[in-house]
Amino acid sequence: MINARSLMKILVYAILVVSLIAFITPFLLIIINAFKTNAQIIESPLSWPTSFNFDNFFVSMKEMSYFHCFTNSLLITFGSVLLIGVFAAMTAHYFVRNKTKTNNLLFFAMVASMIIPFQAIMIPLVSLYGAKLGWIQTVPKSTLIFMYLGFGSPLAVFIYHGFIKSIPLELEEAAFMDGCNRRQTFFRIILPILMPTTVTIGILNVLWIWNDFLLPLLVLQNAGRESYTLPLAIQVFKGTYTTDNEKFLPAVLLVILPILIIYLFAQRFIIQGVTQGSVK
């Protein structure tokens, strides 16, 4: 006899599997169609490719300057994340250990600023750094990193702040007794302890910056194709009315593959990092 319990279990599995198909199918379809010609894609988008042709991958790579853009994405992402991590940790540490009026006010301003969405300041941002200062025209990529540091700091300071509060002050006093000064204490004692939090912040920021579209669009769009990040580069294949799918799909795959491969190996860390980052 099938009892209610096992019936329930079958129902649960059914829901999970149907959801799984819904979540995975789009990616699978991109993969199988990336090896087809335009005619084959229109003819039978659902069928398995008859042959695995990598030619279009090379064409796409060349047309979107894949290696340039990949390097740009890499440099901008890791440059920004590194700066955010180090500077935010320093600031948060100082805020926790020196609760002066100024520091409390600065910390409050940073936390409060998190409610401001990017769209609310993108117009003045571009006006200031483009038309007024000219940074966007002269040093677009560095300007972009500078901006990511600004937009990424508040959350990072906030998360570090929460963690540093739980580090016993005695630890720092002991280091102080042993002759460390402020800076040595921070870099030799505190920063290593912060490692798990740094990983969390790193993951959150890598996912954001690597995939970000609107800010790089505003800062890099006039800097020439060689300066694009991957999300900008992929647009090369989008026409106004049509899409050249046999080049576009390989390009999509080339853009999403690096992060999917990392996910295969680090999914536990990534999911953990995202959870810790958003629950705080």
Added chain:
Amino acid sequence: MIAEKNRMKRLGNQVFFTGPTVLVFTAVIIIPFLYGIYLTFFSWDGISSSMPFVGGSNYVEVIQDSKFWASVWLTIKYVLATVILINGVAFLLAYLVTNGIKGENFFRAAYFTPNLIGGLVLGFIWQFMFNNLFTAIGDKTGLDLFSKTWLGDENLAFWALVIVTVWQYAGYMMVIFIAGLMSLPKDVMEAAKIDGANGWKRLSRMVLPLMVPSFIVTIFLSLQRGFMVYDVNYGLTGGGPFGSTVMASMFVYDKAFIRFDYGAGQAQAFVLFLLAALITITQVYLGKRMEVEA
């Protein structure tokens, strides 16, 4: 406390530790925010050196701009639909993958996958799905719903956006719900079970009330992202067909960077920000009042 006796030394450390962050934070967020408010009182095309003061006329323009309000209403409709569906789907999935079923971790990881990829590319991927796959299914099965691409129909294109957004964020919110479900007090749940509360009763009387803090976070995040949606909007429909799916963010972007009306564009951005802030703060406030303790 490790306080420096020497005043100069204290100032030096303050600058060393907090200087870079505070400086960049001020330059990238505070100054543009204030400058943005200033901009709304001027008429400017973003290039020319003349920037005449126009008083409140940009705000008058915003109030009278029926197209802007149409995009705001559309955004509100979109936010309503996505917040409900994202949270519903995410909670269901989280509930089902925390019951000790085999392969839990695999399911969780799979549902989270869309969050690794930016909204723009997700929009592109789904554009391909709607234009090529669904129409192929329509051809084969003769289903009327799929006979033409959804993205060519004003009403269906809106729902296509909603579907893709739910697909994008459900896994993310699921992860937050999982964290909440895992931290439910086990002894209380056990006690309820022994006292004879069935599955449904435990869910509605105990789990849901105790999960309010998680809901505050997920609803906050989905509200905020919904109001500011741009990437998916741009990637999937590009505002089309015939401008029927231009959400508020896209409207603001176009106003400033395509029609070169920076002053009015910023006034719209500011109005949008106030609206979104008001709604999210109200939500958090109401949510906090619903919190219970086990």
